[in-house]
């Protein structure tokens with residue numbers, strides 16, 4: 583089978599497609615034939631080992647058996663003898679977990695991995711992209727932002743993978759949503775439910791005063807300091823991207839009444855991710871959430887997919903399709 587791997591850290595050209603033996607599932611595992619996997623800024627960070635801390639997981643001097651790709655869509659090809667949750671032929675989507683390995687023709691997963699059956703109408707590529715955006719956005723909107731009916735929520739980077747899902751979830755929880763994006767994405771974010779749209783290239787959302795209960799910076803381009811005055815008393819600022827300032831604030835809680843939070847959603851327990859994936863299926867079936875897929879690349883163009891993601895110009899999700 584083919585895997586996407588690399589023997590050194592660096593730019594997209596370090597990625598190579600290599601042939602390796604197909605894995606066999608243990609008695610408590612399923613073997614999934616991967617149809618598509620998502621490519622995200624997190625994958626690019628792993629590929630480059632930037633930030634440096636990634637080397638402690640991926641290999642200090644050079645990557646050790648690194649196969650990128652966390653979120654997949656695929657088909658169950660075989661099941662171990664003790665498996666009851668899945669059957670051969672099930673079409674699934676979800677996260678393979680922090681061990682990665684989704685960028686391959688096949689991957690073995692534990693029965694309790696954060697993967698679920700795909701509802702009708704969701705193809706493998708859409709599933710792979712949505713799994714990433716949703717498993718990031720949901721903990722921020724529900725658990726950190728505690729978004730509830732009537733809240734005024736601003737999403738910065740509303741057309742990003744994480745942003746498009748956060749916007750839909752905030753609407754689902756009954757909030758009034760302001761989306762910040764460039765003008766080319768205004769129509770999309772309105773269609774996803776935004777009540778107001780701010781064109782980030784002509785207006786500065788941080789100039790607002792006492793306006794929002796939650797500001798979620800899905801792309802981590804702002805700071806709590808700059809956004810604080812735009813929050814209402816008791817308001818919460820959330821960011822996906824770590825910085826010294828947000829860690830300092832979380833440690834010292836220097837601004838009573840208004841809080842800034844970072845969450846590391848990828849590190850949540852698999853059981854919590856699985857529960858959320860099951861909830862995602864219900865949300866999809868209710869029409870509360872939909873996937874936004876930008877480009878689909880064939881496997882041979884995986885480096886091109888990485889290059890495109892690194893432009894930080896994509897709209898929703900980018901996926902690589904194994905059959906392409």
Ligand SMILES: NC(=O)c1ccc[n+]([C@@H]2O[C@H](COP(=O)([O-])OP(=O)(O)OC[C@H]3O[C@@H](n4cnc5c(N)ncnc54)[C@H](OP(=O)(O)O)[C@@H]3O)[C@@H](O)[C@H]2O)c1
Pocket residue numbers: 622623624718738739740741742743744745762763764765767782800801802803821822823845846847848849891894895896897898
């Ligand atoms: N904390 C965690 O656990 C966690 C988990 C997963 C991901 N992340 C991080 O979350 C971030 C978002 O990931 P993603 O995959 O959703 O991003 P993405 O899809 O790659 O973001 C692309 C979008 O960002 C927007 N954008 C670019 N520059 C901007 C700026 N200066 N201000 C506002 N928007 C800008 C662009 O839209 P417009 O042109 O419309 O502005 C573009 O469509 C990444 O940094 C990722 O590493 C964190």
